[in-house]
Amino acid sequence: MPDFAPLLAHRKATEATPIAALFAGDPSRFAEFSVQLDDMLLDYSKTAIDAEARSRLLALAEAAGVEARRDAMFAGEKINETEGRAVLHTALRNLSGAPVTVDGQDVMPQVLDTLARMESFATGVRDGSITAPSGKTFTDVVNIGIGGSDLGPVMATLALAPYHDGPEVHYVSNVDGAHIHDVLEPLDPATTLVIVASKTFTTIETMTNARTAQKWLADAGLDSGGHFAALSSATEKTADFGIDPSRVFGFEDWVGGRYSLWGPIGLPIMIAIGAENFRAFLDGAHAMDTHFREAPLIANMPVMLALVGVWHSNICGYDTRAVLPYDQRLLRLPAYLQQLDMESNGKRVALDGSALAANSGPIVWGEPGTNGQHAFYQLIHQGTRVVPCEFLVAAEGHESDLAHQHDLLVSNCFAQSEALMVGRPEADTPHRVFPGNRPSTTLIYRQLDPFTLGRIIALYEHRVFVEGVIWGINSFDQWGVELGKELATAMLPLVQGGDASAKDGSTAGLLTVLQGLRD
Numbered sequence: 406m407p408d409f410a411p412l413l414a415h416r417k418a419t420e421a422t423p424i425a426a427l428f429a430g431d432p433s434r435f436a437e438f439s440v441q442l443d444d445m446l447l448d449y450s451k452t453a454i455d456a457e458a459r460s461r462l463l464a465l466a467e468a469a470g471v472e473a474r475r476d477a478m479f480a481g482e483k484i485n486e487t488e489g490r491a492v493l494h495t496a497l498r499n500l501s502g503a504p505v506t507v508d509g510q511d512v513m514p515q516v517l518d519t520l521a522r523m524e525s526f527a528t529g530v531r532d533g534s535i536t537a538p539s540g541k542t543f544t545d546v547v548n549i550g551i552g553g554s555d556l557g558p559v560m561a562t563l564a565l566a567p568y569h570d571g572p573e574v575h576y577v578s579n580v581d582g583a584h585i586h587d588v589l590e591p592l593d594p595a596t597t598l599v600i601v602a603s604k605t606f607t608t609i610e611t612m613t614n615a616r617t618a619q620k621w622l623a624d625a626g627l628d629s630g631g632h633f634a635a636l637s638s639a640t641e642k643t644a645d646f647g648i649d650p651s652r653v654f655g656f657e658d659w660v661g662g663r664y665s666l667w668g669p670i671g672l673p674i675m676i677a678i679g680a681e682n683f684r685a686f687l688d689g690a691h692a693m694d695t696h697f698r699e700a701p702l703i704a705n706m707p708v709m710l711a712l713v714g715v716w717h718s719n720i721c722g723y724d725t726r727a728v729l730p731y732d733q734r735l736l737r738l739p740a741y742l743q744q745l746d747m748e749s750n751g752k753r754v755a756l757d758g759s760a761l762a763a764n765s766g767p768i769v770w771g772e773p774g775t776n777g778q779h780a781f782y783q784l785i786h787q788g789t790r791v792v793p794c795e796f797l798v799a800a801e802g803h804e805s806d807l808a809h810q811h812d813l814l815v816s817n818c819f820a821q822s823e824a825l826m827v828g829r830p831e832a833d834t835p836h837r838v839f840p841g842n843r844p845s846t847t848l849i850y851r852q853l854d855p856f857t858l859g860r861i862i863a864l865y866e867h868r869v870f871v872e873g874v875i876w877g878i879n880s881f882d883q884w885g886v887e888l889g890k891e892l893a894t895a896m897l898p899l900v901q902g903g904d905a906s907a908k909d910g911s912t913a914g915l916l917t918v919l920q921g922l923r924d
């Protein structure tokens with residue numbers, strides 16, 4: 406952990422100055438405390454960060470070696486030390502094919518070859534040249550996956566709805582039979598393509614749902630082989646499952662699950678929006694990669710977003726951050742970011758295994774505005790806890806005939822950050838007082854198109870990376886998900902009536918009640 410003491414002292418000394426007052430002393434504050442990248446701007450002027458705080462935050466990034474670590478990541482070094490792996494999701498969007506080496510081997514020919522195979526498959530499914538064995542065109546695609554094999558594709562598919570011109574794409578993730586039941590029920594098995602998305606091809610939820618889908622096809626008298634494709638790095642396991650190798654799209658262990666939507670795991674997105682739009686999505690992410698690699702730290706959007714995060718978490722002591730897209734199609738962005746951020750940076754030990762001396766990743770949550778306004782913004786404005794808010798908004802919607810609604814949407818977004826900062830200190834009753842001085846950032850972009858969505862996701866990926874470097878943790882492993890999985894496997898026979906006496910009192914009690922309710 407870096408030495409936060411100077412920043413904490415600075416915070417103490419300046420805490421009494423409201424954020425709004427920082428503008429009075431500095432007419433160029435907006436320009437100086439924002440970062441622009443083409444038609445996208447990150448405004449962090451509505452935070453308490455002043456010039457001194459910022460230079461101290463930048464010094465933290467420098468002292469942590471953010472730039473060297475970033476370069477090591479892009480160079481294919483094994484920065485995921487606990488798993489002995491490189492971290493190269495960025496190679497998946499390197500469409501120029503410029504060499505990227507892992508263990509002395511250029512990975513780009515393989516990456517581009519897989520992309521070409523995905524494109525030919527997706528295009529075939531879209532134009533009807535790849536059909537079900539009966540010769541019928543696929544009208545629906547069901548992607549079965551969970552975590553990183555679900556959240557990114559779901560989020561991006563929803564985000565890019567105006568670009569959908571392929572078969573309808575559906576997602577099943579939960580092991581709860583209700584999920585697959587409700588998704589499959591309205592579909593015709595004869596015209597449905599099932600994609601099993603699992604990096605490891607061992608995840609119990611996904612394998613269970615895949616077998617249910619296999620049975621659904623078999624019960625309809627169909628040969629499931631012609632209805633299946635797989636996205637996985639475990640090609641032996643996909644073969645064991647009976648999926649034809651020509652329908653398997655593989656990737657390497659240097660693509661982490663939560664960073665995997667840029668490659669084969671993005672196939673359902675590509676089927677929905679087409680290969681060209683998918684390339685624009687990759688290009689957008691690559692544009693953010695280039696910016697992240699080249700821009701000086703102070704003008705570097707992911708770095709500054711990370712430093713705002715460190716400021717709010719470690720210096721101001723705020724435990725959560727709310728992601729509030731004023732963009733209905735980013736409905737699942739908060740859920741996606743929960744995995745990206747909390748699975749990456751929810752760590753309690755440093756790279757060397759020593760316990761952290763300060764907090765690492767915060768709790769991430771959120772909902773689209775304006776819906777959130779009518780739900781939890783009460784707490785954000787008047788609660789006892791301060792929640793730093795991250796607003797996202799497009800200058801233009803896609804519905805030109807509804808531009809007046811978009812104006813209302815943008816007005817609400819800007820009004821919220823204004824209200825949070827300015828507040829209403831005087832009121833006739835204490836209940837109507839808004840204390841104000843509550844921080845927020847705003848990311849504004851021209852329109853939510855594939856290129857911009859790619860930039861937004863890559864922005865958050867690199868933000869998480871920079872924060873992880875500053876905290877000295879490994880952002881690319883996820884050991885914390887293991888124990889629950891192991892215990893769930895051991896729990897199954899007990900749920901099915903086995904002897905629970907060795908369990909703790911509460912678990913044994915629950916198992917007894919379960920059996921009682923089932924009798």
Ligand SMILES: O=P(O)(O)OC[C@H]1O[C@H](O)[C@H](O)[C@@H](O)[C@@H]1O
Nearest residue numbers: 552553554603604605608662886
């Ligand atoms: O793609 P899979 O191997 O099925 O993994 C799916 C997910 O499960 C795991 O529990 C991890 O926590 C996630 O990072 C991963 O994305």
